[in-house]
Amino acid sequence: TKIQEFAVPVGNEPSGFLRSCNREEGVRIDLNHGTTTLAFKFRHGVIVAVDSRASAGNYLASNDANKVIEINPYLLGTMSGSAADCQYWERLLAKECRLYKLRNNHRISVAAASKLLCNMMLGYRGMGLSMGSMICGWDKEGPGLYYVDHNGTRLSGRMFSTGCGNSYAYGVVDSGYKEDMTVEEAYELGCRGIAHATHRDAYSGGSVNMYHMREDGWIKVCKEDVSELIHRYREGMF
Amino acid sequence: MLSAQNFGESGKMKEYHYAGPTEHRFSPYAFNGGTVLAVAGEDFAIVASDTRLSEGYSIHSRDSPKCYKLTDTTVLGCSGFHGDCLTLTKIIDARLKMYKHSNNKTMTSGAIAAMLSTILYSRRFFPYYVYNIIGGLDEQGKGAVYSFDPVGSYQRDTYKAGGSASAMLQPLLDNQIGFKNMEGVEHVPLTKDKAVQLVKDVFVSAAERDVYTGDALRICIVTKEGIEEQNIPLRKD
Numbered sequence: 001t002k003i004q005e006f007a008v009p010v011g012n013e014p015s016g017f018l019r020s021c022n023r024e025e026g027v028r029i030d031l032n033h034g035t036t037t038l039a040f041k042f043r044h045g046v047i048v049a050v051d052s053r054a055s056a057g058n059y060l061a062s063n064d065a066n067k068v069i070e071i072n073p074y075l076l077g078t079m080s081g082s083a084a085d086c087q088y089w090e091r092l093l094a095k096e097c098r099l100y101k102l103r104n105n106h107r108i109s110v111a112a113a114s115k116l117l118c119n120m121m122l123g124y125r126g127m128g129l130s131m132g133s134m135i136c137g138w139d140k141e142g143p144g145l146y147y148v149d150h151n152g153t154r155l156s157g158r159m160f161s162t163g164c165g166n167s168y169a170y171g172v173v174d175s176g177y178k179e180d181m182t183v184e185e186a187y188e189l190g191c192r193g194i195a196h197a198t199h200r201d202a203y204s205g206g207s208v209n210m211y212h213m214r215e216d217g218w219i220k221v222c223k224e225d226v227s228e229l230i231h232r233y234r235e236g237m238f
Numbered sequence: 239m240l241s242a243q244n245f246g247e248s249g250k251m252k253e254y255h256y257a258g259p260t261e262h263r264f265s266p267y268a269f270n271g272g273t274v275l276a277v278a279g280e281d282f283a284i285v286a287s288d289t290r291l292s293e294g295y296s297i298h299s300r301d302s303p304k305c306y307k308l309t310d311t312t313v314l315g316c317s318g319f320h321g322d323c324l325t326l327t328k329i330i331d332a333r334l335k336m337y338k339h340s341n342n343k344t345m346t347s348g349a350i351a352a353m354l355s356t357i358l359y360s361r362r363f364f365p366y367y368v369y370n371i372i373g374g375l376d377e378q379g380k381g382a383v384y385s386f387d388p389v390g391s392y393q394r395d396t397y398k399a400g401g402s403a404s405a406m407l408q409p410l411l412d413n414q415i416g417f418k419n420m421e422g423v424e425h426v427p428l429t430k431d432k433a434v435q436l437v438k439d440v441f442v443s444a445a446e447r448d449v450y451t452g453d454a455l456r457i458c459i460v461t462k463e464g465i466e467e468q469n470i471p472l473r474k475d
Contacts, residue, residue, distance in 0.1 A: 009266070009364040017364065027267045027319075029367055029388055056387060059405055065393055083391035088359045127363060 015128025030057035034203030035067060035080035036165030038173060038193050039134045039145055041158045042181050046136045046143045046213035048076055049190035051165070051198050051226070052206030054083055063206040071097050073217040075113060075137040080163035081130035081150065089131060093117045110137040110144030114154055122152040132162035136213050143213060161193070165201030169193040183212070187221055195229040267319050267367045268293055271450030272304050273401035274315030275437060276373035277415065278381030282430045283460040285313040285373035286437045287401075288445070288472060290453040291320060300474065303456035304401075307465055308334060312347045312374035313458045314354075317401035318388070319367035326366050329357060347374035351384035351392055358390030365389050369400040374460055381460075399440075403448035407440055434459065438470055445472040 009017045018029055037050040054065040067079040067086075071094045079086030096116050100108040108116075114135040121129065129150040137144050147153070147160040159177065161169040172193045181189070190210050198204040208229065210221040271292040277284045287304035290297060306314045306327045314330070316323040333353060337345050345353070351372050358366055370386040385398040397415045399407035412418040414436055417425055428436075437457060445452040452475070457468040 004360070007361050007364050014363040027265065027269050027367065029267070029365060031387055031389055031391070054391070054393075061387065062385075062393060062395070082389075084355075084359055084362070084387060084389040087355070087391050088362075129362075 015126065018128070028057070030059065031082055031084060035163035036161065036169050036194055036197040036201060036204040037067060037078040037080045037132075037134065037163050038161040038166070038169045038190065038197075039078065039136050039159070040173060040177065040186075040190075041143050041145050042177075042186050043179060044183050044186070044212075045138070045215070046145055047186050047190045048078060048134070048136050048211040048213065048218075049194045050078055050080075050209050051163075051194050051204045052209060053198070053204055055203050060205075065206070066209070068209060068211060069094060070218070071113070071137075072101075072107065074107060074139065074213075075110065075135070076211055076213065076218055077117075078134045078136075078162070080132040085129045085131045085150070086133060089117065089120055089129075090133065092120065107139065109139045109141065110135060110146060111139075111141075111156070113137070114146035114148050117148045118152055118154040121148065121150050125150075125152055134160050134162065136218075138213055138215055138217070161197075163197075163204065165197035165204040168197035168200050172196045187212070191222075191224060191229055192233065195226050195233065198226045199230055266364075268321070269367075269402075270298070270318070270320040271402050272302075272317035273399065273403040273407065273441070273444055273448065273451045274304050274317045274369070274371050275397075275399045275407060275411075275440065276315060276371045276383040276385075277397045277411075277428070277433050277437065278373065278383040278395070279428050279430060279433055280381065281375075281379055281461065282433070283313075283373040283375060283381040283383065284430075284433055284437055284457060285315045285371070285460070286441065286455060286457040287315050287317065288441060288451045288453060289456055290451060292450050297453075300453040303454075305456055305458045307458065308350060308372075309344050309374075310464060311460060311462075312345075312350055312372060313460055313465065314350075315371045315373070315400070316368045318369050322366040322368045326357070326368055326370075330354065333357070346377055347372060347382050347384070348376060350374075351386075351394075354384075354386060355390040355392050358386060358388065362389050369404070371398050371400045373458075375462065379462055402450040403444035406447060407444055410440055410443065430459065430461070434468070441470075441472060 034055045039048045050067040054062040069077045069090045077090045131150040135146045147155045176189045194208040274287045289303045291299040291302035365388045372384040376382040383395045386392045455470040459466045
């Protein structure tokens with residue numbers, strides 16, 4: 001099989017290379033970045049909520065970026081950090097998951113899928129990749145939620161939030177979380193977490209894309225503009 | 239840090255602050271300017287670019303358009319570093335031919351976009367300094383625009399501006415095509431003639447305020463009948 005080769009600049013520090021070029025006259029290479037994403041497990045499955053802003057330096061490249069990759073009807077991946085890194089490696093993960101299913105005649109587990117992504121990241125550790133992703137799914141073990149990042153960290157947990165707005169999202173979700181929430185309460189909590197994070201973090205915004213991972217697969221719950229949400233919450237705020 | 243009070247009353251240098259050692263190395267990149275814009279309509283797509291090629295304070299050429307025709311239904315606009323634009327378009331042309339020979343059909347716009355993403359990512363650690371926008375018709379015959387960052391992140395849009403004047407043009411497009419920041423306005427679908435007129439107006443504005451944009455405007459209009467090209471002069475100063 002052909003192994004993907006990447007062109008590397010002269011010198012031994014690829015991660016510092018782009019930064020050094022940006023100081024030259026007129027040359028400004030800014031890559032799409034920035035986010036808030038969150039996911040949490042509860043009694044009725046896993047809620048995944050992401051914002052939709054893509055910034056390149058100080059310029060807003062897009063307000064309706066898609067930060068959730070639908071790997072298969074039982075697996076989702078979120079993207080935060082560098083947009084190109086996330087898109088490329090998670091599409092590669094989707095390809096590997098599909099090959100796994102064809103070779104082994106059963107769907108890949110969430111643990112295995114997240115480990116595949118984690119090992120891809122470890123192969124390029126130190127080279128300046130930037131990716132914080134949550135792999136969510138439902139397999140034989142039940143609902144699964146793993147956090148994988150560009151350093152090769154891989155953690156299983158009940159709740160994660162990634163991106164530059166993650167601290168705001170953690171505050172909101174931590175205070176509103178109950179294990180026995182109803183589905184509507186969980187949807188509301190996911191929306192609030194992202195909405196409040198976008199309100200305070202400059203690099204997050206746009207709209208909230210929310211998914212619900214259930215036993216029979218994921219459904220897309222909603223796509224709500226953040227300014228509408230904040231306006232609605234403000235009614236009850238002061 | 240250099241002090242603002244460099245010159246005293248007699249005109250002689252007053253103060254000198256030493257900034258510290260700096261390293262200068264060969265830069266593999268240069269910035270050649272240029273703006274590209276693409277708009278997708280119901281059954282058409284427009285890709286437009288200015289034709290000025292500059293570097294620093296000089297203009298290398300007034301007739302260097304940045305639209306490249308890839309297939310009968312797809313046009314690519316690329317701005318940034320001209321050397322990387324040329325190499326990238328050569329590579330894309332070669333890959334298009336290879337696909338045609340292996341699969342006996344022309345690549346669709348969506349397929350070209352996905353392929354461009356992987357071509358750009360293969361240079362993740364030494365990027366092509368090119369801002370790409372693809373405009374064309376999708377398999378259903380509807381207009382499609384795909385915008386990229388230098389390392390291959392992409393998404394499908396309705397309209398997008400890229401290049402040196404992109405930050406000036408994008409808000410104008412958001413308002414006129416996306417009806418953003420307007421209340422109580424009827425969302426009229428964009429006709430081809432209105433879109434072409436809008437693109438001309440938008441580039442005239444860009445040429446007024448961006449030094450790297452001007453000279454002439456090349457518009458490629460993609461419809462199922464084929465690709466029509468128009469050339470409109472812009473400010474040459």
